[in-house]
Amino acid sequence: MLRTPSRLLFPLAHDRCQLARAVVPTARRIDGIRNFSSSVPRSHQRLVILGSGWGGYEVLRGVDKKRWDVTVISPNNYFNFTPLLAGCAVGTLEFRCAVEPVRRFTPQVTAYQAWCDHIDFKQKRLLCAPATAPIAHDASTKPSGGDVETGAKGAQTFWVNYDKLVIAVGAYSQTFNVPGVKEHAHFLKDVKDARAIRGRIVECFEQANQPTMSDVERRNLLNFCIVGGGPTGVEFAAELYDLLHTDMAEHYPALARMARINLYDVAPSILGSFDKNLVEYTEKTFAREGINIWTSRTVERVEDGKMFIKEEGEVPFGLLVWSTGLAPNPLVQSISEINKDQRTSSLITDEHLNVVMADGFANPDVWAIGDAAKIESQPLPATAQVANQKGKYLVKKLNKIVKDQDSPKPFEFHNFGSLAYVGDWKAIYDRSASEGTFLSKESGRLAWLLWRSAYFTMTLSLRNKILVPTYWFLNWIFGRDLTRF
Numbered sequence: 001m002l003r004t005p006s007r008l009l010f011p012l013a014h015d016r017c018q019l020a021r022a023v024v025p026t027a028r029r030i031d032g033i034r035n036f037s038s039s040v041p042r043s044h045q046r047l048v049i050l051g052s053g054w055g056g057y058e059v060l061r062g063v064d065k066k067r068w069d070v071t072v073i074s075p076n077n078y079f080n081f082t083p084l085l086a087g088c089a090v091g092t093l094e095f096r097c098a099v100e101p102v103r104r105f106t107p108q109v110t111a112y113q114a115w116c117d118h119i120d121f122k123q124k125r126l127l128c129a130p131a132t133a134p135i136a137h138d139a140s141t142k143p144s145g146g147d148v149e150t151g152a153k154g155a156q157t158f159w160v161n162y163d164k165l166v167i168a169v170g171a172y173s174q175t176f177n178v179p180g181v182k183e184h185a186h187f188l189k190d191v192k193d194a195r196a197i198r199g200r201i202v203e204c205f206e207q208a209n210q211p212t213m214s215d216v217e218r219r220n221l222l223n224f225c226i227v228g229g230g231p232t233g234v235e236f237a238a239e240l241y242d243l244l245h246t247d248m249a250e251h252y253p254a255l256a257r258m259a260r261i262n263l264y265d266v267a268p269s270i271l272g273s274f275d276k277n278l279v280e281y282t283e284k285t286f287a288r289e290g291i292n293i294w295t296s297r298t299v300e301r302v303e304d305g306k307m308f309i310k311e312e313g314e315v316p317f318g319l320l321v322w323s324t325g326l327a328p329n330p331l332v333q334s335i336s337e338i339n340k341d342q343r344t345s346s347l348i349t350d351e352h353l354n355v356v357m358a359d360g361f362a363n364p365d366v367w368a369i370g371d372a373a374k375i376e377s378q379p380l381p382a383t384a385q386v387a388n389q390k391g392k393y394l395v396k397k398l399n400k401i402v403k404d405q406d407s408p409k410p411f412e413f414h415n416f417g418s419l420a421y422v423g424d425w426k427a428i429y430d431r432s433a434s435e436g437t438f439l440s441k442e443s444g445r446l447a448w449l450l451w452r453s454a455y456f457t458m459t460l461s462l463r464n465k466i467l468v469p470t471y472w473f474l475n476w477i478f479g480r481d482l483t484r485f
Contacts, residue, residue, distance in 0.1 A: 047068040050165070050166065051372075054082075057100065061460070063399065071109070072111050075113065083458075086235040090243040124162055171328060172328070173324070183304075184303060186319065201240075201319060202484040205252050206484070208255050219260070221318035224321075225262045225315065226262070227321070237291050261290070286423075339355075349368050369387060393408065426445065426448055427444075427447040427450070
């Protein structure tokens with residue numbers, strides 16, 4: 001029996017199939033972004049989270065991913081557990097102990113390692129640029145479609161639509177426009193910074209160990225300077241002291257005696273947010289440990305291997321760590337449609353964390369949390385604790401919104417206290433601002449136990465809850481790894 005091809009018997013059906021195949025790729029760009037995983041139009045509202053810090057990552061963790069179509073856009077594909085960075089910078093912990101992967105939540109969540117350069121609040125879309133290294137495209141491989149554009153520098157940009165938006169882009173390190181800081185100083189806000197600092201410390205000792213170096217050159221190389229007397233600067237100075245008086249004293253005994261730690265701050269006192277008695281305890285502890293505290297000092301400029309202080313003149317250094325506060329994120333600076341704080345340039349929000357637009361009304365579809373935002377009626381410090389609590393609050397709010405339930409009450413901050421490590425198994429704990437607390441402030445070994453237990457319990461994944469105490473124990477027994485590669 002002669003068989004006739006089905007496409008000849010049913011030409012109309014065959015043409016329809018061909019037409020459907022041609023239409024499907026177009027449907028993949030129905031929302032203005034390239035989505036290569038599915039050709040089915042989305043049915044949930046799209047929630048876009050900008051940033052993967054303390055606020056953004058908390059929203060990413062807790063939001064109902066079965067009811068929201070979640071997209072996260074961040075230049076990093078990880079979350080930084082910032083309290084552990086000082087320990088990572090001196091080898092007390094390994095770097096992966098202080099990060100949590102964003103793609104832990106994929107494929108339920110769409111993740112782009114990219115920068116957001118512009119927010120179109122009217123069209124409800126974001127202009128983004130890849131944060132990955134650029135690749136060369138020829139005419140045959142360059143993607144087509146109206147969702148991909150070319151920026152001024154040749155980098156491809158793309159648009160992402162949103163129904164609800166969470167701005168949690170954080171802030172940058174404040175330099176106060178001091179010349180040379182960005183070129184010659186190290187910051188401590190990212191695990192990459194901790195890695196660079198750790199390598200530089202070992203490099204300073206190896207350079208000073210060369211037989212061609214004079215004692216003056218060795219002392220200059222082993223002069224470790226920290227600008228900024230806040231918790232970050234104090235904790236790094238304490239961690240560096242532990243490193244110098246344990247592993248470095250064992251492996252470089254002559255050089256370790258030449259090393260010096262100098263902590264500078266423009267304010268008349270360090271740890272301005274802590275109780276006065278705890279500040280005095282820290283200053284006395286540092287004095288016994290040989291950490292020099294120089295307050296009321298103004299850095300005028302920084303050059304390669306030296307900085308110039310108004311009150312002292314030229315100060316040579318082998319390593320300079322800069323931790324003087326926060327500067328607004330460039331995206332936040334570029335936004336003109338939202339009211340901002342005059343002093344910090346942070347985005348102003350209401351008590352429900354919705355941004356307050358220039359017309360004075362809150363935008364019900366946009367929230368801002370973390371260091372990029374400030375509640376107009378409730379000024380709070382730009383700390384990880386505040387950002388984390390805002391993230392938890394917003395998770396509850398979003399999960400109720402998607403279920404058409406009443407949103408929670410206005411955001412209320414609960415102060416769980418501030419901790420800072422001061423070296424040699426000592427720490428300080430301050431919760432004196434909260435009334436009716438059992439333990440308002442503490443110092444010494446007990447505070448150190450609180451510091452260790454708090455950071456251990458706050459680590460997010462089970463993997464890091466195992467790794468952190470394991471590395472603490474291993475380095476206590478066997479010492480830190482001093483290799484540099």
